[in-house]
Amino acid sequence: MDTGTHIVMGIALGGLATLDPVVQSDPTLFHAVMAGTIIGSNAPDLDTVLKLRNNAIYIRNHRGITHSIPAVIFFGVAISSLIHAFVPDVSFFHLWAWTFAAVIIHVFVDLFNAYGTQAFRPFRNKWIAHGFINTFDAYIFNLHIIGIITWILGANPGPTWLIIYSIIALYYVKRYLDKREIVKKIKDYFPNTENVTTSPTMKQNFWRVAITTKDKFYVGIVENGHIQIIDEFHKRPIPKNPMMDIAVLDQNIAAFLSFSPVYRWEVAEYDGYTEVRFIDLRYRSKDYYPFVAVVQIDANNNIISSYTGWIHSENKLKRKLIIT
Structure with a gap:
């Protein structure tokens, strides 16, 4: 609380x-x-x-x-x-x-x-x-x-x-019975559901949900008992390669992974460095996923910047990182 x-x-x-x-x-x-x-x-x-x-x-x-x-x-x-x-x-x-x-x-x-x-x-x-x-x-x-x-x-x-x-x-x-009903409806809709993470909001009848199935993540909302799926992502294991092996050892990425049970990752190439981003799927708010971990790695596989925390815009995230 x-x-x-x-x-x-x-x-x-x-x-x-x-x-x-x-x-x-x-x-x-x-x-x-x-x-x-x-x-x-x-x-x-x-x-x-x-x-x-x-x-x-x-x-x-x-x-x-x-x-x-x-x-x-x-x-x-x-x-x-x-x-x-x-x-x-x-x-x-x-x-x-x-x-x-x-x-x-x-x-x-x-x-x-x-x-x-x-x-x-x-x-x-x-x-x-x-x-x-x-x-x-x-x-x-x-x-x-x-x-x-x-x-x-x-x-x-x-x-x-x-x-x-x-x-x-x-x-x-x-509230427990409310959650149980939500989880039941989701499992009826997605029979291959492995896990449902619920995040209640300040509105009594409005919930955020992150659904894990065998091969996908689904992110949605539940309002007055009606489930709406907003995003879906294919589940991808973290690859084993030199760059990713370095990324997951960074203290910010390691802290994120120790805490977040439902996340996706993405890699973006820029001039002079590669950015690896991990995104928690539980807290989607206003079309944005605010809880992230980011590491930037140069061509020689050296970490040049990293961050983890709650960020509500890309501009704020860039200000937290050395490379902008």
Whole structure:
């Protein structure tokens, strides 16, 4: 989820903690728990600072180790211990339990958007992205805002958040069923479908889909249950040749390939260099595929420039590369 949603979820969990009799009876513990749930709800996104280094490192690591099982355990203990150092008289167990829950919930909800996480590291490095909740979901965010306002106006926070989270749980079930119906329709239309990647949008009844069959990729949209195929591409394995062998070892290309499960590649020849481009097919927007990785290689098979990231125009991509 986005940062704003994680913040309001931290506040909500602090309110939900008042259902715990120990928290409810100790105002100091309540405030400590509130701090823990807000910080814990955002701690796994600490890896966002990797953007300051470069996109390749960020893409390789974002929602990776910081969303892993060891990191969840570490954040729960570290945040609780830090807060407890300032209020040593409160119950450490209850402070830790609610802070730990906040960290777990952060990772859990991130599993359901198209980006996903590597939540089962170190046991499995596979990206898990169920793709039926948008990174920013207005319904979920607005329900939290309603809950916060209701709480400010005097409502009992425990029952209030219990009701709201019951509604959100039903909403998750509804979105899962929406996705399942989309996948079923696609598999009925393309019997040889191997995989369907869904990307929900801010519009409830508008989805992006990338379909993998035995020999093709299809890119389309689903609006109000109607599937429209927009692009199709033949599946081509990455060739084994000296130029491509060098390209896939570039840090930007390697980062892209470690993350993207549905992509195509293309090669273009220019004066003095060859450009190899990898294009993620999951995020088509406004007739453009914004998530790419590009490497430029000279006649001597030396890499002269490369880039990976989100680009919404060719002009912006050219500015990121040395050769223009």
